[in-house]
Amino acid sequence: MNVGEWAAVIGAAGSVLGGGGLFVSRATVRAAQATARANEAAAAIQAAPQVKAQEFAVLQATVQRVDEENGQLRGSLSRVEAVVRAFAWSTDRWLRQMHREGIEPEPAHPLVDEYNRTGV
Structure with a gap:
């Protein structure tokens, strides 16, 4: 039996024996619930390192x-x-060859000009 069931048994016995049994039964149930909550909290704390x-x-x-x-x-x-x-090195070499032969190439794309100026 768990604590809650024991509380019910004790409470039933108390009610048979006298009027104060109902009070004892309620107090015992509340104590059992508080204990259960405390046990759950302790289990969560113990599991925290594993979760981490x-x-x-x-x-x-x-x-x-x-x-x-x-x-x-x-x-x-x-x-x-x-x-x-x-x-870029190859096209520059070809461009120089074309200039030596008197061939005027078409202008390079603006991105190529930017690369030739900045290297990026």
């Missing part, structure tokens, strides 16, 4: 995944920048 540990594990896994993705993106960006530099 689980949340930290999720956070750690997320940070690790983002770091890996960031590394991959940096590698891809580095490769694209290298290709752009190589292409």
